[in-house]
Amino acid sequence: MPLKPDNCTLVIFGAHSDLAIRKLFPSLYELALWGHLPDEYRIIGVGRATLTLEEFRKKVHEKMAVLFPETLQDEAAFRSFSARLFYVGVDFSRREEYHALQKEIMEGGAGSGAKANLLFYLATPQALAPVIVSNLGHAGLGEKDGSRGSWRKIIVEKPYGSNLQTARELNTGIGQVFHEERIFRIDHYLGKETVQNIMVFRFSNGIFEPLWNRHNIANVAITIAEEFGIRDRGAFYEEAGLLRDIMQNHALQLLASVAMEPPVDFSADAVRDEKAKLLRSIRPITPQSVRGAVVLGQYEGYRTEKNVAPDSTVETFAAIKFFIDNWRWKDVPFFVKAGKNLAETVTEIVITFKCPPQNYFGSSENCCYTANQVILRIQPEETIAIKFGAKRPGEALITDPVFMKFDYKSSFTEAGMTPYHRLLLDAMAGDQMNFIRQDSVEYSWEIIDAIREAVGTQPPESYPAHSWGPQSVQAIYC
Numbered sequence: 001m002p003l004k005p006d007n008c009t010l011v012i013f014g015a016h017s018d019l020a021i022r023k024l025f026p027s028l029y030e031l032a033l034w035g036h037l038p039d040e041y042r043i044i045g046v047g048r049a050t051l052t053l054e055e056f057r058k059k060v061h062e063k064m065a066v067l068f069p070e071t072l073q074d075e076a077a078f079r080s081f082s083a084r085l086f087y088v089g090v091d092f093s094r095r096e097e098y099h100a101l102q103k104e105i106m107e108g109g110a111g112s113g114a115k116a117n118l119l120f121y122l123a124t125p126q127a128l129a130p131v132i133v134s135n136l137g138h139a140g141l142g143e144k145d146g147s148r149g150s151w152r153k154i155i156v157e158k159p160y161g162s163n164l165q166t167a168r169e170l171n172t173g174i175g176q177v178f179h180e181e182r183i184f185r186i187d188h189y190l191g192k193e194t195v196q197n198i199m200v201f202r203f204s205n206g207i208f209e210p211l212w213n214r215h216n217i218a219n220v221a222i223t224i225a226e227e228f229g230i231r232d233r234g235a236f237y238e239e240a241g242l243l244r245d246i247m248q249n250h251a252l253q254l255l256a257s258v259a260m261e262p263p264v265d266f267s268a269d270a271v272r273d274e275k276a277k278l279l280r281s282i283r284p285i286t287p288q289s290v291r292g293a294v295v296l297g298q299y300e301g302y303r304t305e306k307n308v309a310p311d312s313t314v315e316t317f318a319a320i321k322f323f324i325d326n327w328r329w330k331d332v333p334f335f336v337k338a339g340k341n342l343a344e345t346v347t348e349i350v351i352t353f354k355c356p357p358q359n360y361f362g363s364s365e366n367c368c369y370t371a372n373q374v375i376l377r378i379q380p381e382e383t384i385a386i387k388f389g390a391k392r393p394g395e396a397l398i399t400d401p402v403f404m405k406f407d408y409k410s411s412f413t414e415a416g417m418t419p420y421h422r423l424l425l426d427a428m429a430g431d432q433m434n435f436i437r438q439d440s441v442e443y444s445w446e447i448i449d450a451i452r453e454a455v456g457t458q459p460p461e462s463y464p465a466h467s468w469g470p471q472s473v474q475a476i477y478c
């Protein structure tokens with residue numbers, strides 16, 4: 001078993017949020033069950049509602065029992081976890097109310113180790129982050145007030161800001177209370193086994209890396225498709241749209257992982273240096289290049305979703321053709337597509353290789369049918385496939401595409417961790433490898449801001465639910 005993190009107190013702002021209920025509490029409970037949490041730990045939920053401790057514990061139990069009945073079958077285990085759960089009702093914007101939190105942290109019943117090390121988690125709407133962090137600072141709970149030998153850290157959920165300017169403002173605010181080494185900007189995609197495997201696949205196998213460049217690769221296509229709509233997140237989507245919700249973070253991080261240069265070592269900063277460098281090399285979309293490079297869409301029926309304006313022009317789909325202006329990738333198109341209410345739920349990266357110089361087999365001059373591909377499927381199946389041409393049985397020399405496939409589930413018996421298990425442990429242990437550094441956040445916003453500016457007021461094209469997006473998408477794939 002890996003080393004346990006230091007004893008600590010985890011303080012979750014937004015204790016009643018969907019994220020806390022669906023992901024954080026269940027992940028922490030399972031980590032406790034598996035023995036991964038420190039010997040002394042406390043979890044303090046912070047929310048606006050006034051609840052007694054018993055009411056809070058009961059609420060968490062009830063919600064988890066509905067969502068994860070199988071996990072909760074062991075009542076005794078849940079009781080022991082629940083005894084570590086605490087609650088403080090705080091109006092996030094009222095500075096004076098943070099003293100109750102400070103008192104709970106410092107005087108509540110737990111070992112001194114748990115009190116010394118504090119991990120704050122902002123599971124709140126992004127707009128509340130500055131005021132919460134500033135109030136933590138005033139209550140003497142920020143990193144810069146911590147005693148020597150102990151630590152204080154903060155996990156901030158995406159999106160970090162809503163554009164370059166607000167991301168910088170947010171960072172300035174957080175930076176007054178926490179140093180960069182103590183700020184964990186979470187993008188849960190980076191906690192997925194299959195996303196982490198992109199780098200392992202590239203850099204632990206000698207056969208792929210020599211081919212991984214403009215001389216051999218024709219294009220790279222990244223797809224993050226979801227067959228469901230915005231669910232009950234109308235208010236959030238009206239503010240964010242798909243570019244901010246998925247493109248700025250998940251999609252660009254996948255692109256960075258598949259295209260970055262090898263790092264000097266596998267330390268957090270070496271890896272993040274290369275990702276930042278890659279994002280910085282992405283050619284900005286301009287008003288001159290936007291046509292044929294960007295298609296935004298909105299699914300039919302979006303405007304009648306709850307909390308959505310009847311004339312909303314928010315995008316729920318984006319397809320973008322990127323180019324990376326560096327030595328390795330010059331002129332190789334990266335097609336990145338993401339959307340809600342599409343035909344299928346799938347996240348994958350398809351690397352298509354150039355055709356052989358001569359097409360000896362088959363009747364067509366076009367080799368696309370059998371072009372070699374490496375297909376990294378992130379979800380729902382966790383597979384890697386290599387596509388190549390094979391002779392169709394029979395008299396004639398005809399080539400058909402066939403696949404060699406690796407499947408996580410059939411190759412490994414160990415159960416993988418979910419992103420939140422892994423990232424919570426990483427943050428406790430202080431490993432920033434799978435958290436986004438501020439420079440990458442800023443480069444990503446530069447890319448997205450330029451797209452938004454280039455698109456201007458042009459409304460998104462509508463597309464039928466459960467399709468593959470607007471008709472005009474095909475135009476960018478050439």
Ligand code: BG6
Nearest residue numbers: 158188189226245246250347379
């Ligand atoms: C979230 C986005 O970050 O990621 C959602 O806000 C999206 O819109 C979700 O549905 C996808 O994550 P996963 O891991 O469920 O595929």
